[in-house]
Amino acid sequence: xxxxxxxxxxxxxxxxxxxxxxxxxxxxxxxxxxxxxxxxxxxxxxxxxxxxxxxxxxxxxxxxxxxxxxxxxxxxxxxxxxxxxxxxxxxxxxxxxxxxxxxxxxxxxxxxxxxxxxxxxxxxxxxxxxxxxxxxxxxxxxxxxxxxxxxxxxxxxxxxxxxxxxxxxxxxxxxxxxxxxxxxxxxxxxxxxxxxxxxxxxxxxxxxxxxxxxxxxxxxxxxxxxxxxxxxxxxxxxxxxxxxxxxxxxxxxxxxxxxxxxxxxxxxxxxxxxxxxxxxxxxxxxxxxxxxxxxxxxxxxxxxxxxxxxxxxxxxxxxxxxxxxxxxxxxxxxxxxxxxxxxxxxxxxxxxxxxxxxxxxxxxxxxxxxxxxxxxxxxxxxxxxxxxxxxxxxxxxxxxxxxxxxxxxxxxxxxxxxxxxxxxxxxxxxxxxxxxxxxxxxxxxxxxxxxxxxxxxxxxxxxxxxxxxxxxxxxxxxxxxxxxxxxxxxxxxxxxxxxxxxxxxxxxxxxxxxxxxxxxxxxxxxxxxx
Amino acid sequence: xxxxxxxxxxxxxxxxxxxxxxxxxxxxxxxxxxxxxxxxxxxxxxxxxxxxxxxxxxxxxxxxxxxxxxxxxxxxxxxxxxxxxxxxxxxxxxxxxxxxxxxxxxxxxxxxxxxxxxxxxxxxxxxxxxxxxxxxxxxxxxxxxxxxxxxxxxxxxxxxxxxxxxxxxxxxxxxxxxxxxxxxxxxxxxxxxxxxxxxxxxxxxxxxxxxxxxx
Numbered sequence: 113x114x115x116x117x118x119x120x121x122x123x124x125x126x127x128x129x130x131x132x133x134x135x136x137x138x139x140x141x142x143x144x145x146x147x148x149x150x151x152x153x154x155x156x157x158x159x160x161x162x163x164x165x166x167x168x169x170x171x172x173x174x175x176x177x178x179x180x181x182x183x184x185x186x187x188x189x190x191x192x193x194x195x196x197x198x199x200x201x202x203x204x205x206x207x208x209x210x211x212x213x214x215x216x217x218x219x220x221x222x223x224x225x226x227x228x229x230x231x232x233x234x235x236x237x238x239x240x241x242x243x244x245x246x247x248x249x250x251x252x253x254x255x256x257x258x259x260x261x262x263x264x265x266x267x268x269x270x271x272x273x274x275x276x277x278x279x280x281x282x283x284x285x286x287x288x289x290x291x292x293x294x295x296x297x298x299x300x301x302x303x304x305x306x307x308x309x310x311x312x313x314x315x316x317x318x319x320x321x322x323x324x325x326x327x328x329x330x331x332x333x334x335x336x337x338x339x340x341x342x343x344x345x346x347x348x349x350x351x352x353x354x355x356x357x358x359x360x361x362x363x364x365x366x367x368x369x370x371x372x373x374x375x376x377x378x379x380x381x382x383x384x385x386x387x388x389x390x391x392x393x394x395x396x397x398x399x400x401x402x403x404x405x406x407x408x409x410x411x412x413x414x415x416x417x418x419x420x421x422x423x424x425x426x427x428x429x430x431x432x433x434x435x436x437x438x439x440x441x442x443x444x445x446x447x448x449x450x451x452x453x454x455x456x457x458x459x460x461x462x463x464x465x466x467x468x469x470x471x472x473x474x475x476x477x478x479x480x481x482x483x484x485x486x487x488x489x490x491x492x493x494x495x496x497x498x499x500x501x502x503x504x505x506x507x508x509x510x511x512x513x514x515x516x517x518x519x520x521x522x523x524x525x526x527x528x529x530x531x532x533x534x535x536x537x538x539x540x541x542x543x544x545x546x547x548x549x550x551x552x553x554x555x556x557x558x559x560x561x562x563x564x565x566x567x568x569x570x571x572x573x574x575x576x577x578x579x580x581x582x583x584x585x586x587x588x589x590x591x592x593x594x595x596x597x598x599x600x601x602x603x604x605x606x607x608x609x610x611x612x613x614x615x616x617x618x619x620x621x622x623x624x625x626x627x628x629x630x631x632x633x634x635x636x637x638x639x640x641x642x
Numbered sequence: 643x644x645x646x647x648x649x650x651x652x653x654x655x656x657x658x659x660x661x662x663x664x665x666x667x668x669x670x671x672x673x674x675x676x677x678x679x680x681x682x683x684x685x686x687x688x689x690x691x692x693x694x695x696x697x698x699x700x701x702x703x704x705x706x707x708x709x710x711x712x713x714x715x716x717x718x719x720x721x722x723x724x725x726x727x728x729x730x731x732x733x734x735x736x737x738x739x740x741x742x743x744x745x746x747x748x749x750x751x752x753x754x755x756x757x758x759x760x761x762x763x764x765x766x767x768x769x770x771x772x773x774x775x776x777x778x779x780x781x782x783x784x785x786x787x788x789x790x791x792x793x794x795x796x797x798x799x800x801x802x803x804x805x806x807x808x809x810x811x812x813x814x815x816x817x818x819x820x821x822x823x824x825x826x827x828x829x830x831x832x833x834x835x836x837x838x839x840x841x842x843x844x845x846x847x848x849x850x851x852x853x854x855x856x857x
Binding site for chain 2: 174175178245247251253254257259260342343346347348349382383384385387388389390391413414415418421422425426429430432433436437439440441442443444446447448449450451452453461464465468469472473475476478479480481482484485487488489552554556557558559560561562563641642
């Protein structure tokens, strides 16, 4: 234990942090950058909620509000819901497949610094004259208009992020294909590895379409081409197709790793194999594949042909089947388990319940007959905050709590963790359920001001209270993690998991495993407890 | 299934403030019923398992060595598949009604711009932000936009469609009561997006004819 602590990842000089190619240190860099931006975007969300707590314009002018909406959306999605999983991929995948590092450590380093450069660009948008006000979706012709702010900055940020994503993509896919320990196959690999790697595959396939779209946006605005401008023979709806071809699958980039975490934590904390493990693997990859066939459900009112809307409606509802399989199998995993309700487990259970509500409110949005009245309303915002906001965040927090003893060598604070869970669960349900109800009632999204309809006012007020309870919950999680640094020593395997990352000291030594090549038995799975 | 058709019958018999709101209401009723049932089917057993199968030192330290069940897994693949396909088929049928204006619909040309709505009638009469329509008469808006994308949503009729530059899109509705009803821009369009509203003024056919200058 003493030896391990001396070599711990956090005992490194500043120079070492800057120049590191160690997957564990890069994971920490991703994680801390991501948490910093999560906090910034969360504070933006609180200001938005304050503004909406009453009709009229209270604290912000419309342009500031539009900037905060753009910033909250773009940063939460790209820096939190996608990038935080970069920390998980980096820390866990090599440990779980029994590798020394990733396939291309220098490329991994480059990917992080691309991400870092994009982060600096995002901070530039905080300068008032550089406020981007085109929403994270950046639809033309609006994004070509001066009212939208500096489109070039948006394009540059997307390109830098894409550079990071593509580097990570080829790197981790190669790692998982080529560097698995003897005996580890796609059949017995950890479900969180499947979740992370499927999301990386989706990014590698989808991101080029998105980058293509924003480059055309750039050419339209600054060089005068006419891809998306109707006056020069282009079509603005084409941008939406290219944008959503990646940005819909992107929601699975955010949620599939959370599914993986749910499976790991449920199995370990129930000390029971995953129910229907093989169908869980098929379900992950089915979702990743189907995710590419449904993009136009974001465009049910965009003016595209009705037959295409109906076609995309059918493909979209099919996603309900593999996601249903996952939820039912998690339920089955709890059956006859030996369940410990610690913080990591509570966050996973909460995440599954939030996903269930998010899924059930997503089904009607797949039906154009329902979407026709709630498209671009607060209902949509409430729905995707259940899924991407809460299921993803609770999953990510659960993952940090679960692997916290492995990452730091110490135990987090259960008291602050549990307090955080209940505050987050109550706050987020108040916030997002009220949002969905006011959306059903007709409140459009992206409105700085709304008419003083009684129902709209009271629901918005309730939502704002919820937002502050949620924020208090997040703060408690940060306290739990910070206190954990001085917490009791965890030992190598505090949860009694047979998975490979728990076989070494905590925190893992620089070389990960003492003996290479790593080998597992023929009948090994990460979920065998008896 | 009988309950479902009873709900439809009840919803269909009531005349809504505006068509096609009744169709959306039927879709909503079917969904909310299914959603609540599915929620309970998942939530109740899960909460029961959490209560029933807790870790106890010396008594229940390791869970059962249970890996799955082919039968039950096929069941919870096939039943959801049937439910979602039913929803998509039912939704497509409803959508056809919501999208197809009755043949006698009155056409109003609608042009959006930052940040106002312009309505032009076939008599040549044209107004901004106020859309006057006769009660009991289906109306079809043929929409386009001068600058960026906007969208026209009528809460009372529960329908909307984008107004896109370079395209002509459409939606239809029919008010069954006179009065004034709001409409909202639903596609983000910049600084004054939240104020890009319109008022739909529903008047009697005589009043409308006089106003619009009909033959």
